[in-house]
Amino acid sequence: MDITFVIEKFILVAIIFGISLVIAMYSTYAERKVAAFLQDRLGPDRAGPAGMFQPLADGLKMFMKEEIIPTHSNKWLFMVGPGLAMLTACIGTAVIPWGSAITVGGRVIPLQVTDINVGVLYIFGVVSLSVYGVMIGGWASNNKYSLLSAIRAASQNISYEVAMGLSIIALLLVTNTLSLKEIVEGQHGWHWNVLYQPLGFILFIVCAFAETNRAPFDLPECETELIGGYHTEYSSMKLGFYLFAEYINMFVSSAVMSTLYFGGYNYPGMDWVLLHVGPVIGPLIGTAVLFAKIFAFIFFFMWVRWTIPRFRYDQLMHLGWKVLMPLAIANVIITGIVIAIVEKF
Amino acid sequence: MEPLTSKKKVLIQKPLTFAERIYLPALTKGLSITISHFFKKEATIRYPEVQREMSINWRGMHSLKRDEDGRERCTACGLCALSCPAEAITMIAAERKPEEKELYREEKYASVYEINMLRCIFCGLCEEACPKEAIYLDGPIVPSDYLRKDFIYGKDKLVEQPLVKK
Numbered sequence: 001m002d003i004t005f006v007i008e009k010f011i012l013v014a015i016i017f018g019i020s021l022v023i024a025m026y027s028t029y030a031e032r033k034v035a036a037f038l039q040d041r042l043g044p045d046r047a048g049p050a051g052m053f054q055p056l057a058d059g060l061k062m063f064m065k066e067e068i069i070p071t072h073s074n075k076w077l078f079m080v081g082p083g084l085a086m087l088t089a090c091i092g093t094a095v096i097p098w099g100s101a102i103t104v105g106g107r108v109i110p111l112q113v114t115d116i117n118v119g120v121l122y123i124f125g126v127v128s129l130s131v132y133g134v135m136i137g138g139w140a141s142n143n144k145y146s147l148l149s150a151i152r153a154a155s156q157n158i159s160y161e162v163a164m165g166l167s168i169i170a171l172l173l174v175t176n177t178l179s180l181k182e183i184v185e186g187q188h189g190w191h192w193n194v195l196y197q198p199l200g201f202i203l204f205i206v207c208a209f210a211e212t213n214r215a216p217f218d219l220p221e222c223e224t225e226l227i228g229g230y231h232t233e234y235s236s237m238k239l240g241f242y243l244f245a246e247y248i249n250m251f252v253s254s255a256v257m258s259t260l261y262f263g264g265y266n267y268p269g270m271d272w273v274l275l276h277v278g279p280v281i282g283p284l285i286g287t288a289v290l291f292a293k294i295f296a297f298i299f300f301f302m303w304v305r306w307t308i309p310r311f312r313y314d315q316l317m318h319l320g321w322k323v324l325m326p327l328a329i330a331n332v333i334i335t336g337i338v339i340a341i342v343e344k345f
Numbered sequence: 346m347e348p349l350t351s352k353k354k355v356l357i358q359k360p361l362t363f364a365e366r367i368y369l370p371a372l373t374k375g376l377s378i379t380i381s382h383f384f385k386k387e388a389t390i391r392y393p394e395v396q397r398e399m400s401i402n403w404r405g406m407h408s409l410k411r412d413e414d415g416r417e418r419c420t421a422c423g424l425c426a427l428s429c430p431a432e433a434i435t436m437i438a439a440e441r442k443p444e445e446k447e448l449y450r451e452e453k454y455a456s457v458y459e460i461n462m463l464r465c466i467f468c469g470l471c472e473e474a475c476p477k478e479a480i481y482l483d484g485p486i487v488p489s490d491y492l493r494k495d496f497i498y499g500k501d502k503l504v505e506q507p508l509v510k511k
């Protein structure tokens with residue numbers, strides 16, 4: 001391992017970290033703008049041109065707020081909670097292939113921090129971990145609303161992970177690999193997995209909504225029943241971290257969905273483009289395409305949030321266990337049978 | 346027990362149809378409704394810069410009127426204060442001196458006239474009560490402020506600007 005390799009990876013990590021933070025920051029702005037447009041309003045438009053500096057103003061506000069740590073809370077865990085939420089939200093980006101490799105001066109630079117051969121499992125593990133931030137925060141607050149919310153978050157995540165895992169299994173039957181890089185390369189051009197796994201994709205996106213605690217599955221933050229949910233007791237930037245982590249989660253799950261089902265950085269006609277614009281610009285166009293897909297998903301997340309009312313808790317459990325899980329199992333079986341038949345003939 | 350009305354209606358909860366149970370048709374319908382609003386013109390008025398047109402019987406800030414010679418019309422009779430349901434008006438009357446004939450129309454005038462804009466409900470009863478047609482609620486929206494005392498408007502803010510003599 002030479003020093004340039006370390007520097008190269010370090011720069012890549014820094015860039016990806018920076019990009020995900022900026023995207024999360026502007027997601028808060030986009031969320032308010034999208035909400036406003038969907039409701040025939042204008043949204044924030046006072047800070048800077050068209051309200052562009054609103055996220056900065058919000059961040060500043062969060063920092064300036066008084067920080068309150070309740071006396072009866074478990075102080076150590078109370079502080080760990082938001083950090084953990086941020087950490088688990090950020091590390092998911094490590095295995096996502098952001099583009100095909102760039103060749104600069106004879107050196108091939110892959111636009112992926114690490115291509116571990118069990119990338120899908122890694123993503124899955126990180127997603128499961130993300131509930132710890134919520135759990136620890138809710139428990140450490142020593143507040144019944146927070147605790148209820150944490151329990152809800154945990155049971156919701158566990159329930160939907162099952163269906164999510166099963167829908168991924170069907171995908172893996174199609175792709176024959178666990179490495180995200182190879183999954184993306186298998187979807188060259190327009191051979192996107194969503195064409196082979198439409199049901200699997202619908203199941204996955206529903207589960208992704210549940211895993212990121214977004215509406216209509218935002219029961220842990222259900223204001224009508226639980227005040228603020230798990231972050232009731234949080235203030236200042238700790239609260240900011242929780243809100244921020246939600247947006248990073250949204251970004252990461254959008255990236256995962258684009259990668260697994262929508263061909264990542266592949267787009268129809270990419271070979272022609274790659275041939276004509278060279279080995280640096282070509283992959284970067286692919287990256288731009290990937291980001292376009294991610295933004296489309298983020299927009300979809302917001303669009304759904306401002307359309308559908310929240311599920312009731314029993315409906316949530318019913319949907320998770322009695323609808324999504326059987327469907328996912330059926331999807332696995334059908335996929336298996338179809339693949340067996342196709343291979344036979 | 347006998348039913349109390351003949352309008353009794355037995356409510357039957359219909360089981361959800363398959364299309365309703367899979368949520369997706371309703372979901373796409375909802376999504377298409379919201380997205381159609383995405384492209385509609387917003388109803389927002391950017392308030393301080395743009396102002397909505399007021400109706401002709403709009404009641405805003407009070408103004409104390411002058412007559413055609415530029416003299417204050419108010420005679421400090423107190424009828425406005427009496428009629429005010431919010432008790433927002435106070436005044437101190439004074440007698441006009443001979444050299445002040447140019448300033449006040451009547452022999453008695455209000456040396457102090459104050460309206461507390463935080464109390465006022467803009468009902469317009471003061472306008473109706475006034476026998477001298479001295480007070481009208483024809484001004485703009487009362488602006489916001491930081492301190493309660495700044496909402497007590499005296500004659501400096503209420504009395505109309507004098508006519509410019511040519």
Ligand code: SF4
Nearest residue numbers: 429465466468469471
């Ligand atoms: S408008 Fe109504 S409330 Fe206001 S000062 Fe006149 S009478 Fe009183």
Ligand code: SF4
Nearest residue numbers: 419420422423425475
């Ligand atoms: S404003 Fe009219 S009602 Fe009020 S004190 Fe003056 S003259 Fe009388």
